[in-house]
Amino acid sequence: xxxxxxxxxxxxxxxxxxxxxxxxxxxxxxxxxxxxxxxxxxxxxxxxxxxxxxxxxxxxxxxxxxxxxxxxxxxxxxxxxxxxxxxxxxxxxxxxxxxxxxxxxxxxxxxxxxxxxxxxxxxxxxxxxxxxxxxxxxxxxxxxxxxxxxxxxxxxxxxxxxxxxxxxxxxxxxxxxxxxxxxxxxxxxxxxxxxxxxxxxxxxxxxxxxxxxxxxxxxxxxxxxxxxxxxxxxxxxxxxxxxxxxxxxxxxxxxxxxxxxxxxxxxxxxxxxxxxxxxxxxxxxxxxxxxxxxxxxxxxxxxxxxxxxxxxxxxxxxxxxxxxxxxxxxxxxxxxxxxxxxxxxxxxxxxxxxxxxxxxxxxxxxxxxxxxxxxxxxxxxxxxxxxxxxxxxxxxxxxx
Ligand SMILES: [Zn+2]
Numbered sequence: 001x002x003x004x005x006x007x008x009x010x011x012x013x014x015x016x017x018x019x020x021x022x023x024x025x026x027x028x029x030x031x032x033x034x035x036x037x038x039x040x041x042x043x044x045x046x047x048x049x050x051x052x053x054x055x056x057x058x059x060x061x062x063x064x065x066x067x068x069x070x071x072x073x074x075x076x077x078x079x080x081x082x083x084x085x086x087x088x089x090x091x092x093x094x095x096x097x098x099x100x101x102x103x104x105x106x107x108x109x110x111x112x113x114x115x116x117x118x119x120x121x122x123x124x125x126x127x128x129x130x131x132x133x134x135x136x137x138x139x140x141x142x143x144x145x146x147x148x149x150x151x152x153x154x155x156x157x158x159x160x161x162x163x164x165x166x167x168x169x170x171x172x173x174x175x176x177x178x179x180x181x182x183x184x185x186x187x188x189x190x191x192x193x194x195x196x197x198x199x200x201x202x203x204x205x206x207x208x209x210x211x212x213x214x215x216x217x218x219x220x221x222x223x224x225x226x227x228x229x230x231x232x233x234x235x236x237x238x239x240x241x242x243x244x245x246x247x248x249x250x251x252x253x254x255x256x257x258x259x260x261x262x263x264x265x266x267x268x269x270x271x272x273x274x275x276x277x278x279x280x281x282x283x284x285x286x287x288x289x290x291x292x293x294x295x296x297x298x299x300x301x302x303x304x305x306x307x308x309x310x311x312x313x314x315x316x317x318x319x320x321x322x323x324x325x326x327x328x329x330x331x332x333x334x335x336x337x338x339x340x341x342x343x344x345x346x347x348x349x350x351x352x353x354x355x356x357x358x359x360x361x362x363x364x365x366x367x368x369x370x371x372x373x374x375x376x377x378x379x380x381x382x383x384x385x386x387x388x389x390x391x392x393x394x395x396x397x398x399x400x
Contacts, residue, residue, distance in 0.1 A: 060095040061145040065152055065199075072156035073179045080182075081154050084195035088203075091196070091229050092144060100228050100375035101141050105134040109214035110221035116171035117208050122146035127208060140221065143207040152203070156182060168202045170210065175202040193233045201226035231376030238378050238396075247380045247396075248332035248366045251298035254398055259380055261394035262293035268371040272390035276358035283351030288313040294355065295400060302326055304336065306359060308352060309400075320344035322356060328366070333385060335363045362386055369393045 065085040070078050091097055111127025118125055123143050127135045152173055157166075159178035166177035177198060185191040204222040211220060238255050250256040263269060263277060277294070284291055292309040299305060304326040311317040321342040328334045336359045341349050364382030371393050373379045381393025 060093055060098045062148055063092045063145050063150065064089045064148065065092075065150045065203075068151045068153040068173065070154050072154075073158035074156055074183060077156060077182070080192050080195065081156070083192040084199055085152065085154075087193055087196040087233070088199055088229070091200075091232050094232065096232055096375065097228060098141055100231070101144075101225075102137040103375065104137045104140075104224060105132070106137075106140070106221040106224070107215045107219050108133060108135055109212040110209050110219070111135050112170050112208040112210045114170040114208060120171065123207055125208075135221065140204075140209070140225070143209075144204065144225070146207075150203075152199075154199075165198050166202055168205050170205060170208050172206050175199060175206070177202075189230070189233055189237065197226050197230045197233070200229040228375070235376040235378060242368075242378075246332055247368050248328050248334070251328075251366075252300050255378065256380070256396050256398075257298060258397050258400055259296040259298075259394035260293055260397050260400060261295060261392065265374050265395075266372065266393060269393065270389060270391045272384070272387075273358060273392040276354045279354040280351050283347075284310060292317070293400075295394065297321070298326075301328065305342070306352070306355065308355075310348075318343075320348055320352070322349075322352060324359065332366045333363050334366050334382060336360050358392075364391075 065088050067078075067082055067085055070081055072078065072081070108128035113126075117123055123146055124139050127139055127143075129136055129139070152175060155174060155176045156179050157176055159180045163178040163180065165181055166175065168175045177195070181187070181198075182191055182195060185194055187194050189197070201222050204225045209221045211222065217223065241254065242250065247256070261269075263274070269277070281291055290311045292311055295307045295309075297305040297307055302325060304324045305321045306324060307319055307321040309317060309319050322344070323339045323342055324336045325339055326334050326336050338356050338360055344352065361384070363385045365385055365388075366380065366382045369379045369381045369391075371379050371381065373393075373395060377395045379393055380396045381391055383391040
């Protein structure tokens, strides 16, 4: 008699996260070879003959998710599930999604070694680049878009309120989701979009990407895919909210309360701004302090604060702010005037003078800008009226 070995993949971590507001979608993963073989058989029937599709196309590939079997503890939820898959199809098929994903590399512990992957020739069986020793964004993109049509079975399960978001298995075509976050959605996006974010995370598991105790939550690939989808959907919502309005008419409201300037994320900041910033920075460097980011907070239509988050050498941090009045005309031209320090000592006040001098050096035309910035962010900035080559910009956000 042939011995059947049931092997649980030890790297698959059981994660139970129930805190609402976590930025990733937790899931339970239990994988056994018997289950995988069952799935392998059905996949073989589809007759995938092609080798791994690694064509490097400039344009995005199109992916369409279609609903296979469906069951739900929530009545009349099938239309929402279909809608969520349609949202996911749309986002995965955008160039924005591709461009964002290709900016990432991932630690190799995100890649599973499940044997079921051998029977799915369109997928990268070995995710880790043997030379680079990372999983490239291109590898993940290839896998996510390997099939132009993906049939997916969805099950929404009743939960007591202490369950994770859901789970699936490597090589499975079924995603299980607990109903608590779909019934009582208190997150930022509408329910169908939150469901789409969750499905993006779980679908990535089915392609052979796993959680592991060998990497941190921040390094987790499946969570990153969920966040990329969330960012794109959030940006769309923001753009819908802007709806043709100009930046200066929105300052201080909703997603336009702060302009966050983390210089490493913003490579196109002008020479004039960077000269002022670096002069300020050298002062903090001299006391072994680092600046996480600078920001402008738009308090109301006439007041703004220049702020700075500073990290001490022992990793504690503090925030210092500098009050300014802000006169904005109907064309969005703003003139800032320094009115006093809020929370900084004389030494730091002197250091930040470089940036205050720049901000008050003339009138700035405020507008949305197309400048290099992290994917799916909304960028606003100000150009010096007398010299548009002198400008600053940052990410518009509602909280820092
Ligand atoms: Zn997961």
